[in-house]
Amino acid sequence: MTYRWSRGTVPRAPRAPAQTLFRRLFVINGLVFAAGTLVLALSPATVSSPVLLAEVPVLLVGLALILGANALLLRRSLAPLDALTALMQRVDLLRTGDRLSDSGHGDLTYLIDTFNAMLDRLEAERSASSAHALAAQEGERQRIARELHDEIGQSLTVVLLGLKRVVDRAPADLQDELHGVQETVRASLDEVRQVARRLRPGVLEDLGLHSALSALSSDISQTSGVPVTRSVQHDLPELGADVELVLYRIAQESLTNVARHAHATRAELSLATEDGRLTLRVSDNGRGGALHEGAGIRGMRERALLIGANLTVDSPPGEGTRVRLVIPDGGT
Template structure:
């Protein structure tokens, strides 16, 4: 239903010092089947007091006793929720009319051409309602995005907490049991007289050692204790393990051997590098990976690039392409962002984190892990 045919009266504030002109405005609106609920004021204090109420629109004369319609327009624009403003005058210069439109007036009319008043009023109110609906939708969208970012950050924190708890259980329960079993088997091997028993015991010792190594690997993937040595050392260790496991030449360059970083940032950088290297091993068909870590102008930058086949067009838009999306969300938890570029010469992933924006508001992810039991290396094995 259009405004002109609505049953609800339109609340209109009419700033006009002439009663006959006011009656002409009312008659024109009624002729257009608009039901007006109009208040006429002709003083600035009256305008100021009237604007405290809710109105659908303001219609104002230009020449008024002691002030002009442009002053009324400024008062309307100063409202928390500006409303449509239509300037009506018996005489108004073109330059003044254009200035009023540029300043924020919805329309301007001459008093000798009021036939256009109703369409102009309806159009202004509908445009205003559409703009308010758009602004409300944008605010709702921004709020939804903020809530999603907060949820993603909460999920990332929950995941890391769960990983730390699992790593602790592996160390305390599985690791402790395997270590005790290894000691018992070693004792049996030393005291057994039968050669077959010693051989079987030695075989069991090798199996237990492999299980301990597997537990250590799982534990380090769940909770990177190497981060306690610093981000640079952790990336060097990760790169060396990746190169041994995949055969892909991996180099690490850094601008600082030691970096003092806010809580949470090293873990985000570590997980970003971990995810990127996993993608390289699975999809890139690369023979070389370069990792560069630097701090410049208060921004930590981690760049990983490979010489692989690149990312196929449209791959990142797939419905289940969660890896890169997860990196974006993880970076956002510390105020950072991720840039990804791809060509037939390889892929480059850059994590940027402004360090000055990160303050230690509590334990953070890193502090949380440090406060938990430290899963140290078992039995001197590595």
Template sequence: MPLFWRIFALNAVVLVAATALLLWAPVTVSVPVVFTEAVVLLGGLVVMLVANAVLLQVGLAPLERLSRRMATVDLLRPGQRLPIAGQGGVSHLIRAFNDMLARLEAERAASSTRALSAQEAERRRIAQELHDEVGQSLTAVLLELIRGAERADDPDLRADLRHAQETTRESLDEVRRMARRLRPGVLDDLGLVSALTALATEMSIHTGLAIHHSFQPGLPALDEQTELVIYRVAQEALTNVARHADATRVEIILRHDEGVVALRIRDDGRGLGVSQEGAGIRGMRERALLVGATIDLGAAPAGGAEVNLLVPLQRNGA
């Protein structure tokens, strides 16, 4: 039933009931109206208004549900749909809204794929330039400083050159770390488990966090994009822990079971609290959507925060 006729029918029910009550009820109206008759009329009016409000509330409930969903929908959490009942105007509106959500999710997934692919290509290019151009230049400077220190006769000059050597060596190491963060070569060469192990070791050394990892052996073969998504989610989660969690211990678990590969990162920090999701967390959600994965963030059982990434293996042909 269209919305117009539904509202009309609800009001008609109230009016018909009121008319029938006036026709068959032993109630009359005097001129002028006496007090008892006014009380009866006002009571009937209140009953009509309450009945009309209740019936309209029932009739417009689907629109209220649609309004709430429109206000809270998040395209990074796909699959949020309203149930469709009947074939009326409201049902058509809800069906159109669900179809619109499906199109928006598909378009966002496609645009995110293009954006993240371009981002990874740019990261690969910058990492290559850092390694080949900046790294080689710093290496050449370091060699010149070493030769200069060996030939220098002045002890003060030799000490200054050796200090410059240490500064240049530290800069070279930092450039190499930046290149690895931008594009982990170990992921391409040795696979996901080795890349996660290297990531945990490097983060532990440079942040002081005690990072414990447990990787289940026999991990199924994953495509390049899926491995990169898992690695980037782990990298972003560990970065968030180091920056914001005030934690001392982090646990990384990678396992596979019942058609999924699961990554869990748990810390003993101060938890997520009531803060809004930042760009890092939303970036993790966008990456998870690229491979049809789901990601949940919540409180860890013993305090702190926990990130769970579930990647379905069906996409990878397993």
């Protein structure tokens, strides 16, 4: 029995970037010096020994031409490294899709492709870790909301009922003071319920996204005094539970920032399909100027990554803030 080895079946390993760069520089310098030697050999110019003063300008011009050609070729050859360095400095895993395109860089193509693949892997790992962290956060929010509603809320309700019986039996000179205590407990109970609703939007699970956004806008308007104009498309496409939760949380964070930091007199919330893409917009007429992204905006970007959406925040000074979330596939 004979064995035959087929040629060309074993893939060649790509050259290392250091070897590739060395080869490129060696070839460029070799071509420049070979061209210079050829010109000297074929030209009628001669050099005396010792060198005459009149021959010095000729030598300097020749040296300048060689160095200039070498610098031009090296600059064009190493230009992708400048672009790669700039990408390294501005890259942010919360802003996906920033890649260096391969425009025929020859031997540096492997380096560019490797760097782009590394960004793909890092973004995938960041998205997966964010998904686990946000899922744990939502679970903890639900637990706290349940405890607030079931334990603290019920305890305050029992206190209110007990105070009512005490007020009915108390002397007239104590009833006004006890009524004040009743109102304080009732306000505390309402606040606990509001906190529980913000932590766990039960209306989102029970009545859907449209009703949840309407209730959210009303709550923000009542608590902050900033009127919120809402426009939610009625015939929205069927959305998954994750998409609805991300939309609600980003709208909640945006409106909360308006109430706390914007110093606005009005805000707008809209959710509609634009050019086949589901788009959420939250804007205000406040002071704007959000130059540094805090934990709230970065949290919104992490949530947007979970559903493959694109989040942009535009906040020019004195012109308010505009938050825009776009889901490319329409949320389906």
